[in-house]
Amino acid sequence: MSQQKSSATFQIQHTQFLNPSGEAIAGPLPSWAKDGEVLIPLYRNMVQTRTFDAKAINLQRTGKLGTYASPLGQEAIGVGVASAMIDEDVMLPTYREYSAQLWRGVTMTELLLYWGGDERGSDFAVPRQDFPMCVPIATHTSHAVGVAYAMKLRKQKRIAVCFLGDGATSKGDFYESINAAGVWQLPILFVVANNQWAISVPRSRQTAAQTLAQKGIAAGIKCEQVDGNDIIAVRHVAQQAINDARGGGGPHLIEALTYRLSDHTTADDASRYRDKQEVEAQWQYDPVPRLRNYLIGLEAWSDEQEQSLLAECSASVDAAVREYSDTAAVAPQAMFDHLYEELPDVMAWQRQLAAASGGADE
């Protein structure tokens, strides 16, 4: 008789503190979860992000912005993780982490410039080393590996945080990256924002694995799940993972469960492949009212504050839109600037041609 034993078992932990109505259902809550000073900035960020989002969609529909990807419903993941980072860390987003980017200092104007089709939108004033949005799915996961490798090599107390979606976990790049992160025990956090949809492909068709988090098991790295719409849970697990990675504990993978309440992009119409009832049902898990209700429960938030915040967000979004609209387009020869460190002489004639087409005499 052959000897049967278990070579490996695994368990995936799921963390949640607040129920959909914003009541604490598990404890003990982290100490900062009672502190309005910590929570209110998170809430303000989410409301700001949502206000910005509505305006961006409106701009696209009225022809003032190109195709735009909305993070509606996912706001808690970005800011929950970003608020656990330090300035010197490096973030590598996909294209739905505006709450994280705004938290870290990217401006709404820069976001509008990017979707408006102007490369200057990725020349962040701050933070200077964060990566721009990544459109080809999962290809930035290996960039994160390289960034984290550099940090470890130089013995810096910095980490790389790489966001990706559920679809990205099917990509070869993802496997190669988490695998390498594990081999070298890099200071890196992969955050899988599982919003259940990769354009029209539902999560159930993306993989046979029970969770996306457990893909980290295959790479030998620490992995867990969290309720992505419970900002206290997100912030908590992110903080623990980041502290551990920063302290030399190796890479982490967090699967944050959420739902994409919007279309994939403004050119997509999700009603073609998604049941309206399903979407409607998901609104009850909306992270924004969840936190608001919790804050109200803490007596840390009032209606007046809410109205005041909404007005403030509206005003700042309008200011960003004005700044975006007032930004003059660059001249066509700008295509040649920043192609290489210095444009080779052999290309000068092309640059002149482009300049002439824009009416310049350069």
Next chain:
Amino acid sequence: MKTFLLPDLGEGLTEAEIVEWHVKVGDEIKTDAPLVSVETDKAIVEVPSPRSGRIAKLHAQVGDVVETGRPLMQFADGVDERADTGTVVGEVKAGEEKVEEKAVSTAKAGSATAGVKATPAVRALARRMNVDLSFVKPSGPDGLVTAADVERVAKRFAELGPPEPLRGARRAMAHHMTQAHSEVVPATVVADADIHQWMEDGADITVRLVHAIVAGCTQEPALNTWFDGHALARRVLQKIDVGIAVDTKDGLFVPVLRDVANRSNNDLREGLDRLRADVKARRVPPEELRGSTITLSNFGMIAGRYAAPVVVPPAVAILGAGQIRDEVVAVDGAPTVHRILPLSLTFDHRAVTGGEAARFLAAVINSLESAVAE
């Protein structure tokens, strides 16, 4: 649906006025139940509800005029269908342009490479040396003009000066004669006409020759014909339009004397004089140089006895008149001196037989030997 738009009421109607709402905001309605009455040009129409649901908003009041396709009212729930963008990024514009393409035949339309074969370097050299490449005989493989060829021609030009390109009438003559030579099968028969009966010194015999041609064509219409060598078809023509060869310092011109058979002598005389004057003054319009049915060449006014002049298609005959001479002839067994006019007839043997030509010539001679032109 959420927003109900005023439907097409048919019969080309584009708008309607709200007469009466059958619901108010907050009401529940069932599918097909009457929603609103509207008045069109034709009648009052009742619009049924397209679905069941709760009324959330009425977009028009009684008395308002609503255009077809504009919002009428809104249900409390539901979603308005968006047009399918057919993409997930950017804009893929839809257009109405219908493309029609004809089958293109790329079968070699003329495989002969037009023009001179020379590399760009050789062309540039020719330009610099001021050599027209069409003057250069190529010595390179496959008809390629080489640099050496260009240099050779440039040297010759330097020694001899450039050749004079043919222009105007000389150029036309070169073209026509080349074409005639390549197509026509010429045959020539010569004879003499004894014109002592009417010939006076200095008389212009051209009118008599024209009469003689009329006589010849009457006898043998086959020589007043246009012949198509490609189709192998001919047109025997009724009207006789004689091309009169006129020699000038600018070259050969052949203006046409029209319908000679039906004109009086004086008319012919005047016509000839006018033609000659016009040619001299270079004011003959191009159409008067075209369309002759038979040609007369009176080269004898200069010199020469017999000739084999060139038949230019589509005509099939040309009569040449040589220099009039005094000759000793036999009359009733005794020698005497008569004025003799040599004649040459060249004909296109594709279209005219020897017999026809000979009979034509006999009639010409007969006409010329008569005391008075007939």
Next chain:
Amino acid sequence: MSWPGNGSSQPPRVVRMSEITLVEAINMALAYEMQADDNVIVLGEDVGINGGVFRATAGLLQRFGEERVIDTPLAEALISGMAIGMAAQGLRPVAEIQFMGFIYPTLDQLVSHASRLRNRTRGRLTCPMVLRAPFGGGIRAPEHHSESTEAMFAHIPGLRVVIPSSPTRAYGLILAAIRNSDPVVFLEPKRIYRLIKQEVTDNGEALPLDVCFVLRPGTDITLVSWGAMIHETVKAADTLDEQGVSAEVIDVATLKPLEMGTILESVQRTGRCVIVHEAALSGGWGAEIAAQLSEHALLHLLAPVQRVTGYDTVMPFLKLEGYYMPSVERIVNTVHTALKFS
């Protein structure tokens, strides 16, 4: 204690001159630069303890340690992607892809990211990385190991493509590639990795990028080539010399960005040009050079520009490999065709 220069932690080396092969020259240059600049990192499959399957990285692990000479998992997309991340953080990664036949998973990273990181962030982030790969046929290897698809990379805006053809140029050009602030695809002609030797001075002097090298002056015809084919092209020039034909030989070296000035000046003198490359004919980089010659040297041409290349077929296995690769004879015959033209 730090030494003047790049803040390196090692003392300056004694400059040596040695008669070495092309692959040894690469190794020497890598060692030089890794000592001079702590930011230089070597990564790839089997580059560490094995010193690379062609020994291009031999000895580096022992000298510089496993943090700077990384034996990566088997993952080409990762190798190229992490090089981008490292470069964005200011390291100077020199990533090796074991054979050009395995380079294609890196195309995504090169095209989607490396080539455009500077552009799309307006210079905020840059990508000073080198991706090295042995390429080309003629070593009787199993399939996939004899590729020459350099034209694919040379087509991409924002990349550089550099190909050495001798030990001295390998040494000088890879130093230049590492020191360059933009991504460089450095393709090493493995057939001549060890075929030829040359005196190379280990003085850390880089050769210029973005220029062609005139290897041999001539008056009757211009021969343009790169990589291992330079070897055949020079042999053809020798043969032609015996036949009384004076051929000028130009090594393109940097395919992208292509510097045409040297080639144009030469063709304007000779009036004839033959381009030699191993890669398949259609859309090969020779086509770009020929197009530019027709654009800028038309009036000087005495014959059409010819190309001597591989066929438009899949690279054959070793049995037919010799028929595929351009030979000295094919080059010489093509030269004579050009000379006879006019």
